Amino acid sequence: MSQSIEQPADGTPGRTPARAVPTSADVARLAGVSRATVSYVLNNTSAVRISEPTRERVREAARELGYVPHAAARTLRAGHSRMVLLPAAHVPIGPLYSRFFNDLQWALRRLDYTVVQYGSVGLAPEAAARAWAELRPAAVVSTGEVEVTPEAVEILRRSGVKAVITIGTRDADGTHSLVLDQPGVGAAAVEHLIATGRRRIGVVVPEEPGLGMFSGPRLEGARRAAGAAGATVVPLPLAYTEESAEELAARWPGLALDGVFAYNDEYAMLLMRALQDAGTDVPGETAVVGADDLLLGRLLRPRLSTVRIDMIGGHELAELVDRAIDGTAGGATRRLLSGSRVIRRESS
Amino acid sequence: MSQSIEQPADGTPGRTPARAVPTSADVARLAGVSRATVSYVLNNTSAVRISEPTRERVREAARELGYVPHAAARTLRAGHSRMVLLPAAHVPIGPLYSRFFNDLQWALRRLDYTVVQYGSVGLAPEAAARAWAELRPAAVVSTGEVEVTPEAVEILRRSGVKAVITIGTRDADGTHSLVLDQPGVGAAAVEHLIATGRRRIGVVVPEEPGLGMFSGPRLEGARRAAGAAGATVVPLPLAYTEESAEELAARWPGLALDGVFAYNDEYAMLLMRALQDAGTDVPGETAVVGADDLLLGRLLRPRLSTVRIDMIGGHELAELVDRAIDGTAGGATRRLLSGSRVIRRESS
């Protein structure tokens, strides 16, 4: 039973079985050099001098065997990896995030890091942190899907993670925090509505789970902006379905709202269409403002006004990650990303 | 110089420095047992009997030290990982893929696999395969972003990857291929248009790079369906911008088309709006059909007809991955996923 070695029924005993994965030792044997030499050659180590003919022999042997280094062994030996862990979001992600992610990935690859998007759906913060820590990444960049508690940060730190970066609605202790100014988004929208003469303003709050992290602060910002101007804000729960939108539109006259900020261009489009079908004039009776500046928002009539949000660029973030890893970025950092501005089209 | 050990200037010499990452040896020391025992306890190995008090001591020690196992060391020792590699797409992806990805991830986690999304933007197939192989994953599930050549498969195989699964427009040699019937999508749309009396049919082909993999076969399917019925197909290049759509709409009358299949609901919406603005009646003069059945497609007037595509479920795929890894799924497999059906709304 114990000899269940995978041995292809190969009749030629002279040939190497070679079904095992080739290692640097195999390369060394084939090239007739030591394993150390192989390592030096394949890593282009500059401190050691190896003659050019030998280098070529080693490279040729590696090519012939189809040698691929073993990342785990490398990580083990080095004591750390060059992996940047990106806990994956499970919310449907828009083109904004998609572009951001690609830029980040590209820029980090340029800095010789490997980006790994790692799913940790529905785990507690500490459990998730432990799962991340097992991979001994050099850095963790959390985009706010899983909350990063101080305990989670401690777990990561103890496991050798050099940098923890969070992108979210508020800063997390002990990390480099990029705080998206979500209240600013709500405030910008409401201030715009007030500037165009609206006084009773609805704010759509998505019922979908996972969006609460964004919608809450946006509502709060809207409230503050309205309060400062003596206007009123009414929260409006809405699910991303036609039925929900119709239901809301049906009781619209009773709400007596002259403006609405809809969290998102998608929710805005959904609501605006439902309002029009129910006989409400946009923007005559009610002005509508979305967010994210989607192309599709310009296809409806009236064209949708929107709040454009300034996200940090992937390249910029990649540099922050790099500096945070080699320690030149200081301990914990907080940086506010604010730059929301309203793009007025026809719906407001 | 060589004693640059990271030593916090801690005045109390009795305490352990403990700045190093704790290993199972540390846990063993603290619990007063051997390292082997620690391994047995923490992995709940059933073949070895360890007394309950000892188990508890070990667990307590691990908790106190905040011990987290080192995945790389584990992988190295085991010779393989339980990692499923998912080369990341760089095209903006819709809610369909997003949902699929979450399901897959969830189901694989349930089977004790770790899903890792790994970016390999703009690499040659073999270079990408080598990069994947370094991680020694148990399986690679390619969603068609990077072409999987036979050479790439060979590289992966030699590095110990147990299963290679491709999801794309055509099957790749030596892999388990899930072939999405893209021609079927185009055919379904065109057959529907012909059934409603259209004869000269445009097919929108996105100019965005990275979509060619899908748009080509869809166009081909449209051609075949039209040819079978004696109708005509005209390819229409279109970029995802308002300008491009306006430009196309302006020369619409000259094209004399009475129907159009627009690759996608998004392109369909863009085009339909441009057509209406240019004075073309939809569906009176020209019928429009999209694909993917987006909610937003129902917001335009007329409501957008669309082709709904049956994607494989995440759970189902997870099971295939599992069987492919332990070899019970056979060698190479080809499976056609066909199930496109038209949902007729008002635009056709």
Next chain:
DNA sequence: ACGCGTCACTGACACGTGTCACTACCCCAA
């Protein structure tokens, strides 16, 4: 003949884990 320096390379260790073979101990029957 000797010392010194450079060149080109190698031997050996460490990283953290899982697991197999083995042992020390105790109990009970012969």
Next chain:
DNA sequence: TTGGGGTAGTGACACGTGTCAGTGACGCGT
């Protein structure tokens, strides 16, 4: 006392890599 068998655990090896210290060969000046 011996032998056998079960319990509770341990010692040691292997996995694949990077790197430090060391080693033999050779050239050169005295």
